[in-house]
Amino acid sequence: MFKNIVAFSADKDLGVTSEVLNEKLAEHPFRECGAIEPSSSGWVKPLGKIGELTHAINGYILFTLRTDEKILPTSVVNDMLAEKVEETEEKENRKLSRKEKQSMKDEITLALLPKAFVKTSRTHVYIDVRKNIIVVNASSASRAEELISYLRKTLGSLPVTPLRVNDTPEVVMTNWLRSKTHPNNFMIGEDCDLKDMAEEGGTVKIKGLDLFSEQVENHLETGKQVNKLALTWKDSIDLIINDHLELKRIKLLDTLSDQAYEAKDNAGNAAAEFDADFSIFSNAISELLDAVAEAFGGMVKAAA
Numbered sequence: 385m386f387k388n389i390v391a392f393s394a395d396k397d398l399g400v401t402s403e404v405l406n407e408k409l410a411e412h413p414f415r416e417c418g419a420i421e422p423s424s425s426g427w428v429k430p431l432g433k434i435g436e437l438t439h440a441i442n443g444y445i446l447f448t449l450r451t452d453e454k455i456l457p458t459s460v461v462n463d464m465l466a467e468k469v470e471e472t473e474e475k476e477n478r479k480l481s482r483k484e485k486q487s488m489k490d491e492i493t494l495a496l497l498p499k500a501f502v503k504t505s506r507t508h509v510y511i512d513v514r515k516n517i518i519v520v521n522a523s524s525a526s527r528a529e530e531l532i533s534y535l536r537k538t539l540g541s542l543p544v545t546p547l548r549v550n551d552t553p554e555v556v557m558t559n560w561l562r563s564k565t566h567p568n569n570f571m572i573g574e575d576c577d578l579k580d581m582a583e584e585g586g587t588v589k590i591k592g593l594d595l596f597s598e599q600v601e602n603h604l605e606t607g608k609q610v611n612k613l614a615l616t617w618k619d620s621i622d623l624i625i626n627d628h629l630e631l632k633r634i635k636l637l638d639t640l641s642d643q644a645y646e647a648k649d650n651a652g653n654a655a656a657e658f659d660a661d662f663s664i665f666s667n668a669i670s671e672l673l674d675a676v677a678e679a680f681g682g683m684v685k686a687a688a
Contacts, residue, residue, distance in 0.1 A: 385508045386521040386665065389631040390528035391673055392544040393683065394516040402440035405447065405511075405539075409437040412538045414450040419498040425451040425534055430508060431658060441659050444666045446510040449531050454500040456493060464492050507531050512670055518544055519669060525628060546628070547673070551681030553627045554579070557610035564596040567679040572596075573614025575624065578603050587611070617672050629676065640668055 414426030430439050430448040439446045468488055469480055480488075508521040509531055518535075522528035525546065536542040557576075566572055572595055578588040588603055595613075611627040620639045624632040643664050677683040 385662075386519070386669070387632075387634055388521060388523045389634065389669065390520045390522045390525055391547045391629070391631075392518040392520070392528075392532060393547055394544045396516070396543070398511065398513075398516050398542075398544075400445065400511055400513065400539075402436075402438045402445050405445060406436050406438040408538050409447060412534075413437075414452075417452050417454060417502065420494050421454070422497065423451060423453045425449060427538070428506065431655065434655065442663050442667070443514045444510045444512055444662070446508065446662065449507045449509070449534060451505050451507070453503045453505075454497050455503050456496055456500050461489065461492055461496065464496075465489050468492070509535070510666060512666070515670065517670075517673065519666075519673075523632065525630060547677070548684040549629065549677055549680035549682065550684055553625075553629060553680055554609040554611050556680050557613050557625075557627075558604060560613075561595055561600060561610060562604055567615075569618050569675050570679065571616040571619075573616060573622070575612075575614035576600075576610055577612035577626075578608040579611045580606075580608050582607070617675060620668060621672060623672075625676065629680070631672075631676075636665070636668075640664060 409427040412426055414428045415424060417424040426449070427437050428448050428450040429435050429437055430446045437447055465485065465488055469485055472488075473480055507527065509518060511518050518532070520528040520531055522531065528546075532542065532544065560567060560572060561576075574593055574595060575591045576595055578590065578600070580586050580588075585608075588608065590600065593599065612624060613626075614622070614624050616622050616637070618639075620637055622633070622635040622637060626632065
């Protein structure tokens with residue numbers, strides 16, 4: 385369920401319980417797009433057809449936002465617009481203004497929306513109640529912020545910010561490669577992005593290479609800094625971390641996978657299997673986020 389993670393923190397107790405959150409989410413349930421609506425969002429059950437809108441286990445509350453978006457190919461709209469503009473200009477023997485063309489484009493879009501394909505996405509998120517951390521399964525900060533914004537709308541307020549640390553991530557990761565050292569409980573992998581810090585500088589993407597090699601060292605000597613790095617944590621999780629502390633391409637290794645399989649084998653039913661799997665994962669991610677914060681000088685608490 386969680387291949388990518390963007391985490392948010394609060395410096396005070398969020399005061400959220402599964403029961404209260406379930407009631408709030410129920411006020412904003414998912415509903416399908418209307419005929420001329422371009423998109424629709426709302427909360428759905430994380431376990432599919434069973435359970436509630438929240439699923440609590442071992443101090444974590446899991447819930448899910450569903451978003452449906454109408455897909456209209458730009459080329460189709462533009463082709464229809466060009467045809468209508470040409471036809472109107474010939475008929476009226478004049479050039480249409482930009483405002484008139486935009487109005488036509490809006491009309492065409494509204495006419496096509498009821499026939500458009502719908503793209504469905506589900507974004508899973510959970511709250512670590514004990515640490516006041518919100519973990520969003522999102523591949524980008526913007527997508528995570530959209531969910532947080534919708535959750536803030538649902539709750540009325542939500543005093544959280546993206547994880548912040550005391551030391552600058554690019555500088556810390558660059559120093560690891562310069563000094564050829566591994567951070568505590570981490571092993572550096574073979575992939576990284578090196579960004580030229582000069583204005584309009586490019587990015588060098590390195591894959592499958594010893595990052596302590598002379599080739600990488602030469603790039604660092606020209607002033608490039610690491611803004612994305614492959615890491616392995618405690619021989620348990622492979623991941624990519626970037627300069628915004630977003631965790632990407634998360635993969636459980638044998639140590640955790642074996643635990644998950646064993647727990648699921650002993651569970652007895654689908655719901656219990658899910659709980660066993662999620663419990664192992666969420667506990668590991670909680671430890672991993674602590675380790676990430678420590679590696680970058682400790683977490684800066686969110687402003688009140």
